[in-house]
Amino acid sequence: MSTVAQFTERELVARIQDHFPPPPDWVLVGIGDDAAVVEAERNRVEVLTVDMLVEGVHFDRRFTPPAAIGHRALAANLSDVAAMGAEPRAGVLSLGLPADLPAADLDGIVSGLASLAARYRLHIVGGNLTRSPGPLIIDVTLTGTVKRRQVLRRRGARPGDVLYVSGTAGGAAAGLEALRDAAAAGHPDPSGFEDAARLYRFPEPRVRLGQLLARNRAATACMDSSDGLADAIRQLAEASGVGVEVDGESVPVHSEARAWFTARGRDPVVAAMSGGDDYELLFAVNPRAHGRLRTVASHAGAPLTRIGVCTAERTLALRWPSLSSADALPPGYAHFR
């Protein structure tokens, strides 16, 4: 089994390049010079975002196959581009490779990334390769474009605006726990939690939804839920200067996640809202824009669920209507402390 250490940097670059289609006309200089050169798109502004995935922090090679590592690295960035309402355009890929990484795993990583990129007509125009003394490191920077007046921000929500979230919550978090447990028990896949595992390994960024919200001016604020739905709600509320009342019973908890958390004696809604890696969009809608939202919903390719409302009073409450009770919003996923 050959490892990356047996190849020159140039051979590895050629190997990576093989996974990507030829660049379009607007890429004036692609892979292989000191830097890439691209034409700007007229009448649009540029979105710029970066995300680093580090082995042992963001993924575990025991249960995250190479294609999933590549997919996840790009999905995190595409989700940020989506949350701004932008269309993905160009990306650069920076890899830190342990010497013992099998060359076939590098192929798998790049292949997973390239498949997702192709679906969104995103072009990888350059990058950087280096050795890593320890963990596998994947850092992706993306550019995207959006009309200036259609940029979606975290701030902009007003009291009375209704909060929506796409897809489901908690699936990736439950999938990660189930994958960890299965790996510890020596099983390749967690029986009964295949869809949750898939959501962890191959999350689908809501690129189309973000663009639809932007073009239709349907949302007053938007962000992605990569650090958990609770964290997204907190950040959007804070950036907008509003409070939020979330109806805990309306949160669309993924069915396998509900089963997983319930079986472990945890409140499924709280666990789902606290878990990370969902890559759904949370957004606020002015009640008068519900017609626009219907247009968006019919083309979004994902269910959109009303989960709460923005309030003038700047508190964050999680209400349980059938119990006539309320809790504080649970915490989000913490990277550091």
Place this chain on the structure above:
Amino acid sequence: MSTVAQFTERELVARIQDHFPPPPDWVLVGIGDDAAVVEAERNRVEVLTVDMLVEGVHFDRRFTPPAAIGHRALAANLSDVAAMGAEPRAGVLSLGLPADLPAADLDGIVSGLASLAARYRLHIVGGNLTRSPGPLIIDVTLTGTVKRRQVLRRRGARPGDVLYVSGTAGGAAAGLEALRDAAAAGHPDPSGFEDAARLYRFPEPRVRLGQLLARNRAATACMDSSDGLADAIRQLAEASGVGVEVDGESVPVHSEARAWFTARGRDPVVAAMSGGDDYELLFAVNPRAHGRLRTVASHAGAPLTRIGVCTAERTLALRWPSLSSADALPPGYAHFR
């Protein structure tokens, strides 16, 4: 002594942000949203480049102070932007931080990077923070702009074009060796090799020179020498489809590097050409454009030395005129094999 693990991600972002000036008008959305948003610059194309520095591969914290780590991470990228003839514009900073990194070291790293950015009116518009289970990781992505017809590429040199290099060669490589030896002996700095150590720790990217070459259309091809002068010559020649005859006696070996390599029984020219981390520009000039080159040279802020000539025969030779002998070009710095 507080470490980064004692802070929340938000506190660390605020701490980092404190080092940067307020963003200019063309930054529509800066740090603190899902992604940054910038206006494109009219009538210019965009350059995009990324470089990752990993502890234990690209720097050793024993003899690379925090400010130098930040400086070097940005210099590597600025050098790539310079090699394309572009003006630096916006950047995103992605950091992987070990839990035990002192918060004061994070401040030092960002401060070193911010000082260099300010000198070139580069604005850091966003980024990403994550934990690292092992090495400190700094990945910087830069954008720059250049007029479409002034882009400098590696290809474009023709037989008869004269090769020039800026500054000196081998200083950073000798500085690194001297710093390693001094650290092993328990000394903070290598006596007698202070300038070489400075070139390693705080290399000066040739941003102004790159832009002057581009604006004056003085170069037919250009690249930076970050992987060594020999590697740069080889790559420029290959991309341009030419051979090269280098006059070994004309290579501007840094004086301390000459002393360092000579004292260790190594050919100083070969050692200087093979060492990395120089961040000088290698470029080819059509003999008829020597007037333009004089204009460039008078404003470049760095000595420019003629080191060879491009040939139709596609071989790479290192000539020693006073010995009437020739060698093959030495290898460059190898990241992998």
